[in-house]
Amino acid sequence: MYMEINKEEIFRTHRAQKFALWLSMIGMFMLFASLSSAFIVYTASGVDKGIKTILPSAFIYSTIVIVLSSVTIHFANKAVKKEEFAKQKTFLLATIVLGVLFFVLQLHAWSVLIDRGIYFINTNASQSFVYIFTGMHLAHIIGGLLVLIRCLIGVSRKIPYIRNLYRMELAVIFWHFLDIIWIYLYVFLLLYQ
Amino acid sequence: MSSTAITPEASFQDSHEEKQSFIKKYVFSTDHKMIAKQFLITAIIMAFFALLLSILFRIQLAWPDKDFPVLEFFLGKWAEGGRIKPDFYLALVTIHGTIMVFFVLTAGLSGTFSNLLIPLQIGARDMAAPFVNMLSYWFFLGSCVVMTASFFVESGPAAAGWTVYPPLSAVPTAISGSGLGTTMWLLSIFMFIISQILGGVNYISTILNMRTKGMDLWKMPLTIWSLFITAIVGLVSFPVLVSAVVLLFFDRSAGTSFYLSDLVIGGEILPNEGGSPILYEHLFWFLGHPEVYIAILPAFGIVSEVLSINSRKPIFGYHAMVYSLMAIAVLSVIVWGHHMFVTGMNPFLGGVFMLTTLIIAIPSAVKAFNYTATLWRGNIRFTPAMLFAIGMVSFFISGGLTGLFTGNATIDIQIHDTYFIVAHFHFVMGSASMFGMLAAVYHWYPKLYGRMLDNQLGYIHFWLTFIGAYLVFFPMHFMGIDGVPRRYYAFTEFPFMEKWVSVNILITWAAVIAGLAQIAFVWNFFYSMRNGKKASKNPWRATTLEWTTEVKHIHGNWEGEIPTVYRWPYDYSKPGHPDDFIPQTVPHSETMSSNLLQDFHDNEEAIKIQKEWNKENNRVESES
Numbered sequence: 001m002y003m004e005i006n007k008e009e010i011f012r013t014h015r016a017q018k019f020a021l022w023l024s025m026i027g028m029f030m031l032f033a034s035l036s037s038a039f040i041v042y043t044a045s046g047v048d049k050g051i052k053t054i055l056p057s058a059f060i061y062s063t064i065v066i067v068l069s070s071v072t073i074h075f076a077n078k079a080v081k082k083e084e085f086a087k088q089k090t091f092l093l094a095t096i097v098l099g100v101l102f103f104v105l106q107l108h109a110w111s112v113l114i115d116r117g118i119y120f121i122n123t124n125a126s127q128s129f130v131y132i133f134t135g136m137h138l139a140h141i142i143g144g145l146l147v148l149i150r151c152l153i154g155v156s157r158k159i160p161y162i163r164n165l166y167r168m169e170l171a172v173i174f175w176h177f178l179d180i181i182w183i184y185l186y187v188f189l190l191l192y193q
Numbered sequence: 194m195s196s197t198a199i200t201p202e203a204s205f206q207d208s209h210e211e212k213q214s215f216i217k218k219y220v221f222s223t224d225h226k227m228i229a230k231q232f233l234i235t236a237i238i239m240a241f242f243a244l245l246l247s248i249l250f251r252i253q254l255a256w257p258d259k260d261f262p263v264l265e266f267f268l269g270k271w272a273e274g275g276r277i278k279p280d281f282y283l284a285l286v287t288i289h290g291t292i293m294v295f296f297v298l299t300a301g302l303s304g305t306f307s308n309l310l311i312p313l314q315i316g317a318r319d320m321a322a323p324f325v326n327m328l329s330y331w332f333f334l335g336s337c338v339v340m341t342a343s344f345f346v347e348s349g350p351a352a353a354g355w356t357v358y359p360p361l362s363a364v365p366t367a368i369s370g371s372g373l374g375t376t377m378w379l380l381s382i383f384m385f386i387i388s389q390i391l392g393g394v395n396y397i398s399t400i401l402n403m404r405t406k407g408m409d410l411w412k413m414p415l416t417i418w419s420l421f422i423t424a425i426v427g428l429v430s431f432p433v434l435v436s437a438v439v440l441l442f443f444d445r446s447a448g449t450s451f452y453l454s455d456l457v458i459g460g461e462i463l464p465n466e467g468g469s470p471i472l473y474e475h476l477f478w479f480l481g482h483p484e485v486y487i488a489i490l491p492a493f494g495i496v497s498e499v500l501s502i503n504s505r506k507p508i509f510g511y512h513a514m515v516y517s518l519m520a521i522a523v524l525s526v527i528v529w530g531h532h533m534f535v536t537g538m539n540p541f542l543g544g545v546f547m548l549t550t551l552i553i554a555i556p557s558a559v560k561a562f563n564y565t566a567t568l569w570r571g572n573i574r575f576t577p578a579m580l581f582a583i584g585m586v587s588f589f590i591s592g593g594l595t596g597l598f599t600g601n602a603t604i605d606i607q608i609h610d611t612y613f614i615v616a617h618f619h620f621v622m623g624s625a626s627m628f629g630m631l632a633a634v635y636h637w638y639p640k641l642y643g644r645m646l647d648n649q650l651g652y653i654h655f656w657l658t659f660i661g662a663y664l665v666f667f668p669m670h671f672m673g674i675d676g677v678p679r680r681y682y683a684f685t686e687f688p689f690m691e692k693w694v695s696v697n698i699l700i701t702w703a704a705v706i707a708g709l710a711q712i713a714f715v716w717n718f719f720y721s722m723r724n725g726k727k728a729s730k731n732p733w734r735a736t737t738l739e740w741t742t743e744v745k746h747i748h749g750n751w752e753g754e755i756p757t758v759y760r761w762p763y764d765y766s767k768p769g770h771p772d773d774f775i776p777q778t779v780p781h782s783e784t785m786s787s788n789l790l791q792d793f794h795d796n797e798e799a800i801k802i803q804k805e806w807n808k809e810n811n812r813v814e815s816e817s
Contacts, residue, residue, distance in 0.1 A: 009318065012402060012403060013321060013403070015402055016321030016322075016398045016399060016401075016402035016403050017321050017322045017398070019321070019397075019398040019401060019402055020321050020322055020325070020394040020395055020397070020398035021394075023393075023394040023397050023398060023428060024390060024391075024394045026428060026429070027390045027393075027394065027428050027429075027431070027432045028432065030428075030429055030430075030432040030433060031432035031433070031435050031436060034432065034433040034436045034437075034476060034479065035436045038436060038440070038451075038472055038475075038476060041472060041475070042451070042468075042469065042472055045469060046467070048467070049467070120443075120447065120449060121447055121448040121449050121450075122449065122450070123450050123464075123465070123466035123467045124467060125449060125450050125451045125467060125468055128443070128449045128450070128451065132439070132440065132443070136439070
């Protein structure tokens with residue numbers, strides 16, 4: 001049997017998948033929201049609780065890096081819309097490099113904290129929460145990097161334009177989301193430092 | 194309408210499907226109907242496993258002083274001398290609860306029927322993201338395997354209750370089940386949550402974006418409404434359990450102190466300081482309470498559909514049904530504190546949680562009355578599905594009434610953690626959801642397998658299960674009021690509980706008989722797959738879209754164009770129409786003799802045409 005499929009139906013599927021991505025971001029947001037509320041409740045439970053240190057400056061650099069990566073992926077997306085694939089590749093690569101740099105900077109921030117004697121295993125769990133926040137975010141960053149690499153492989157293998165465009169569209173939304181989540185977490189932690 | 198041949202970017206990769214390999218068709222299938230079957234069969238297997246566990250602990254409760262050598266043969270060191278060990282008893286109740294709540298009533302119910310019904314009833318070729326949908330099943334299967342495997346580790350499966358409260362669950366040395374078993378429990382639930390999120394985003398997105406022409410939200414069957422709202426509740430609450438589980442994992446395995454403080458085990462002081470187990474309870478119940486609604490909401494939708502079809506009447510109060518579903522969903526996320534009245538909660542906060550909890554009685558009562566009103570003067574067909582649907586309403590009412598007691602903070606302090614609670618939730622979410630699920634299996638079996646289930650076996654299954662469930666759970670109310678605590682290993686150690694041992698024997702026999710009745714179901718289910726009576730296209734004479742598809746499953750569901758929808762899904766026994774049902778695909782222009790002016794929603798043109806037709810044909814205009 002040969003089934004014919006409407007073009008309209010394909011576009012509808014694409015729209016639905018994009019919507020599913022937005023929904024899953026609501027789910028991820030709930031994860032961080034619940035962690036934040038757990039942090040607030042825990043920190044309020046005693047005067048000896050709280051972060052009790054100035055956040056490492058590595059967090060500022062990592063914030064700059066991830067914002068930059070959002071800019072580069074924006075340009076990559078612009079390039080793919082103009083069908084400038086070489087440019088798209090360069091910007092995608094830049095985004096991936098910045099993403100990895102972000103990852104490294106976060107790990108560096110952890111080592112700074114450890115040098116200060118602020119360990120993950122800690123009787124003041126507010127300080128453990130800093131690791132949980134950043135760690136859970138990094139777990140999502142790994143997912144984001146995989147998505148970006150898939151885009152890069154796609155454009156290198158010259159997949160059909162419409163699929164390239166679509167992949168990029170999803171990747172851009174997700175990467176911006178990760179950026180925004182990090183800014184939220186950073187501001188949240190700054191307020192509690 | 195012009196159609197183009199399939200393009201490479203199409204997500205329906207396998208439209209040429211004659212030559213599909215076995216693996217692609219039955220194992221790594223992206224077809225929503227096959228995924229639904231996978232969910233269902235996995236859930237049935239897990240349900241039987243959980244049933245077996247419950248029979249084991251029922252044996253212990255009924256005959257705490259007797260030896261059953263056969264138990265030692267099967268369970269080895271967990272039942273030395275033929276008597277179940279206390280540690281293993283705790284593991285049994287824990288895993289029974291976990292499997293039933295998560296694997297059967299969540300994945301088995303909404304997983305199966307979201308997958309089967311959403312595309313079929315809204316008129317879509319498949320889910321929004323079929324591949325993600327397949328992943329959802331594989332994560333679910335993975336979590337089932339890990340949970341089952343925890344029975345084969347030396348220290349035994351998790352044993353801190355299905356809620357795995359710390360510190361019992363967080364200190365690996367606390368009891369034997371808190372060792373590797375609990376780690377596996379956490380891993381399993383983590384995978385399960387991923388499965389639920391992947392599935393849930395798909396369900397919501399499919400419903401909102403992939404409906405066929407004419408299928409506006411208010412023309413959707415109540416099954417779709419309930420699955421839609423269930424998925425939203427799941428999406429909002431399941432991620433919170435991830436936080437709870439991740440923090441618990443680090444407390445156990447890394448030595449952090451999120452939940453732990455001031456603990457002494459075997460004379461040794463633990464290093465963990467400053468944590469709060471109450472924090473876990475908040476995080477857990479923020480999911481845990483919505484979770485019980487995730488189990489019951491799909492049953493609501495299914496029962497609405499089955500009752501209406503088999504009463505040959507429109508569902509009573511369609512809009513009220515939808516709004517009450519929404520109300521229950523919203524309320525479900527602001528009542529979790531009622532599980533924690535005895536944690537030293539501020540009485541004012543307890544009062545707030547009590548209020549929000551008791552308000553749930555209103556939308557629930559709306560549903561119960563609407564079900565009854567749907568049955569009222571209906572032309573009722575007592576198919577097995579119908580019996581199970583009525584059974585669901587019965588359990589929902591008997592269990593819902595006790596909810597008024599448990600939700601009341603002052604009474605809850607007395608009955609907290611007693612058998613009253615066990616009785617309450619086994620009625621209102623356990624039996625009710627289970628009966629909803631069985632109603633759905635009997636009702637949609639022809640759609641799943643193209644054959645009919647045997648009615649006689651269905652009736653035997655229903656009556657034994659129905660009476661059995663009442664005999665099992667009803668007496669527990671009285672035990673709870675008397676203060677008998679749940680999760681206790683033997684009642685012979687406490688003089689005031691000894692009188693309940695005889696009741697326990699009754700309960701256990703009832704459980705055994707109800708358990709055996711399930712064999713009728715399984716036989717029916719698997720035998721009918723090949724040998725059942727062949728189903729016709731629309732065996733129940735129902736209106737919804739899934740019955741317009743061919744009996745034989747094809748990828749893409751409809752061979753030609755997807756049908757267009759013109760009317761709501763409950764046009765049963767409409768006066769003036771020769772048939773007692775009008776499918777959703779029949780336009781109003783073909784049913785001039787039965788149209789009501791309200792069917793046209795203030796569409797002036799259509800009303801004018803109808804009025805003219807009425808005049809020409811001497812049809813008395815209906816008042817409404």
